[in-house]
Amino acid sequence: MKLAVLGVGLIGGSIGLAARERGGAEVRGFDPDPGTAERARELGVLDLVADSVPEAVAGAEVVICAGPVRALPGLVREALEASEAGVVVSDVGSTKLELAESVASMEQATRFIGGHPLAGAETAGVENSRADLFDGARWFLTPTDRSEGLLFDRLHSFLAALGARPQAIGPAEHDRAMATISHLPHVLANVLASRAAETLVDGERRSEVGRSFRDTIRVAGANPAIWGDIFAANSDAVAAEVDAVISRLERARDLLRAGDSAALADWQQRAHDDRVKLLESAVPGGELFELR
């Protein structure tokens, strides 16, 4: 099996490592930063460093675009143009609809199947690559009705060999789900951190913050360059989630102002039941995976 990895950070690097160690693949890689690609080869992530996208994809059966969200539309188009019939091109971006639409008009769109592994780590960079990063992790795939079934099968088998659990989902449905379970928590963390900083940090009294607070702001301000792009790429779905939360907060605010402890306990009980329902419906082992 011959694999091309375009963009060699934590995710691209871990794909390369896992493909070499578990899939027995020959991995060719390209990165816009030649030093990064060379470092990846030294770390055993790549067999060969390519100087360009066409050189990397030449002869590959599977091409994975693992650059930042902002760069993906250009990178995927370039990979599709440079590769031949019978080559499947995928990506690892956190949002899928915008990318799918930007590729849809291409003749080669039948060979593109978007992807999104629900895996990651607090640390970035090829130095932190791990062959086991995708063990048991859900890997969403977004084939369209134009996608070639044979290529979907090949990509699916390749990802399963890395240790992941591939699953097909529509790109719009994917982005709406991510808006709720990943992007919205980041928005709430940002807002809570900024509100608390406004009221608590006065330079005199040192604030006391407990675990519930720390948990809620843990992802506040996560990698601003990456998240600016993610929010922009999924802006409609995230804005809709924020609107839904605003409505719920307005109702909670009215309930609070009424000050009826029995009604507030009922509200708390409904949140309890919703939380239990959510965790019961979650895939076992899902707690191991960090959403980007």
Added chain:
Amino acid sequence: MKLAVLGVGLIGGSIGLAARERGGAEVRGFDPDPGTAERARELGVLDLVADSVPEAVAGAEVVICAGPVRALPGLVREALEASEAGVVVSDVGSTKLELAESVASMEQATRFIGGHPLAGAETAGVENSRADLFDGARWFLTPTDRSEGLLFDRLHSFLAALGARPQAIGPAEHDRAMATISHLPHVLANVLASRAAETLVDGERRSEVGRSFRDTIRVAGANPAIWGDIFAANSDAVAAEVDAVISRLERARDLLRAGDSAALADWQQRAHDDRVKLLESAVPGGELFELR
């Protein structure tokens, strides 16, 4: 030293244990449930079980009311009426202003000093009492200008002997700070859990939730009976925080709809800076303590 504990759950029980083991105190306890009080004596939390509040406070130098928030105004009034001059009465409730106001008109209000230990655990009940529960934990005290200084000193020394770090704060300031760092995160957790349950749980597809999501909903629906009372007791301050968050979410929603990734990255960067500022201003070791 003679101590009376009124209400013997996790907090009251841990105060009793710590006072006996560390302060060499004689601890007399009362609980509306006689079985609970007897169990506390068996566990070594109490020296003596009292059958009533007056019996428990007879001869005590320090009285701690450790019942649920809803019961505190009545319990504190009863303890003040039953105890003699020179006896300090305190409590451990999560909100302070409403209680202070309900006691203010009493002649004995000079002997009441509200308290709130920033300590707790996932588990409740006297069986989970620990003598080290308050080690290094901030313990807010809310003396007023009518409080007797000598009694404040005695209470302060007693709590320090338990291992806590007592600190005076105004009751209104206390409740505003708790609204931001404790009660508001609970509101956000509730709202996120209920929104996600609405959109994700459809009985067919099992949802995938990552650590950031789980962290944000961890406290959703925490003990509904307790939290209905806490929200009701601090409803004005929490409602004001919710309003502040709604304003910030409306601005974030507008920023999202505009879809400018550079502006979104700037917003993300400000949240990052606010988070760093908050954590830098936090008291070292504060992450060990769970706010109720």
